[in-house]
Amino acid sequence: METDQADYRIAVLGGGVMGTNIATLALGHGASVVLVDLDDALLAGARTTIRQKLRHARLMGALPDRPQGELTTTTALPDVADAAVVIEAVTEVPETKTKVLAEVSGTVRPGTTVISNTSCIPIDEMAEAMARPDELVGVHFMNPAYLITMVEIIRGPRTGDRTMESVRALLAFLGRDGLVVNDAPGFVINRVLHPLINSAARLVEEGVASAETVDGLLEGCLGHATGPLRTADLIGIDNLVDSLNVLYARTGEESCRPSALMLRKVRDGDLGRKTGRGFYDYGSVIS
Numbered sequence: 526m527e528t529d530q531a532d533y534r535i536a537v538l539g540g541g542v543m544g545t546n547i548a549t550l551a552l553g554h555g556a557s558v559v560l561v562d563l564d565d566a567l568l569a570g571a572r573t574t575i576r577q578k579l580r581h582a583r584l585m586g587a588l589p590d591r592p593q594g595e596l597t598t599t600t601a602l603p604d605v606a607d608a609a610v611v612i613e614a615v616t617e618v619p620e621t622k623t624k625v626l627a628e629v630s631g632t633v634r635p636g637t638t639v640i641s642n643t644s645c646i647p648i649d650e651m652a653e654a655m656a657r658p659d660e661l662v663g664v665h666f667m668n669p670a671y672l673i674t675m676v677e678i679i680r681g682p683r684t685g686d687r688t689m690e691s692v693r694a695l696l697a698f699l700g701r702d703g704l705v706v707n708d709a710p711g712f713v714i715n716r717v718l719h720p721l722i723n724s725a726a727r728l729v730e731e732g733v734a735s736a737e738t739v740d741g742l743l744e745g746c747l748g749h750a751t752g753p754l755r756t757a758d759l760i761g762i763d764n765l766v767d768s769l770n771v772l773y774a775r776t777g778e779e780s781c782r783p784s785a786l787m788l789r790k791v792r793d794g795d796l797g798r799k800t801g802r803g804f805y806d807y808g809s810v811i812s
């Protein structure tokens with residue numbers, strides 16, 4: 526794949542927490558980005574968030590000394606037709622993802638790499654929806670994608686060699702390192718992290734300790750940079766519940782059944798930083 530920034534065009538589907546993270550990373554490395562979401566209000570919000578995240582990334586010295594890429598926003602999926610790479614970051618609901626991926630696959634040129642940033646859905650399950658299943662690969666960008674340089678790469682059983690090469694070229698362009706894992710529900714990171722967060726929420730629910738104490742112990746004793754419940758607020762508790770539902774449906778493991786406390790927080794709209802309150806109170810929305 527050609528990685529000349531002048532004509533590196535990346536499509537990002539979904540302008541939420543991760544879509545804006547990934548768009549920031551790509552724009553900050555000089556790629557042009559076409560960002561797709563469902564309506565103009567969501568896209569206007571995403572533009573503001575990306576501006577803030579670009580400022581944050583620059584302040585943290587996380588971007589190279591290159592001209593920033595150009596951002597285009599659209600509600601029309603066919604606008605991704607000439608992208609070199611498509612990165613899907615829509616809601617973690619299998620039916621939503623397969624519908625979007627089927628449409629993308631019918632829109633882009635054959636040979637275009639399609640990346641899913643899914644947290645937990647097996648790549649091969651979604652490859653079923655693709656016109657060319659070998660073009661789908663998982664890249665699990667971390668949050669925030671512009672600060673954390675490591676990513677988890679998921680090679681599905683049908684992911685092609687050419688697709689793997691194009692992912693490596695993309696990650697090199699974006700200054701990311703990747704480790705490749707096999708396909709499975711939740712892969713490595715979230716098969717470990719999500720049950721941990723779920724168990725932490727259950728401890729709070731059972732009154733064993735407050736969120737601050739659970740996080741304080743995992744940070745202070747186990748060296749976690751951010752405790753599990755602060756991490757839950759960063760991720761978004763709605764996304765966590767969706768991801769746990771995907772894991773529970775595919776593994777049957779009790780540790781993956783979303784805790785009553787997290788379900789209650791989703792019902793009450795306390796989704797974490799994105800709504801200003803989750804396990805912690807932030808006073809205002811933090812993007």
Ligand SMILES: NC(=O)c1ccc[n+]([C@@H]2O[C@H](COP(=O)([O-])OP(=O)(O)OC[C@H]3O[C@@H](n4cnc5c(N)ncnc54)[C@H](O)[C@@H]3O)[C@@H](O)[C@H]2O)c1
Nearest residue numbers: 539540541542543544562614615616617643644668760764
């Ligand atoms: N939040 C995290 O920390 C994190 C980290 C790694 C991976 N992920 C994964 O990234 C993906 C996105 O998660 P998120 O946290 O950004 O979710 P989010 O809810 O913040 O954003 C999802 C966005 O997708 C949009 N969307 C839904 N259907 C769409 C469609 N058909 N076409 C275009 N846009 C559509 C929504 O309007 C929304 O803006 C999920 O698969 C999630 O599991 C999340």
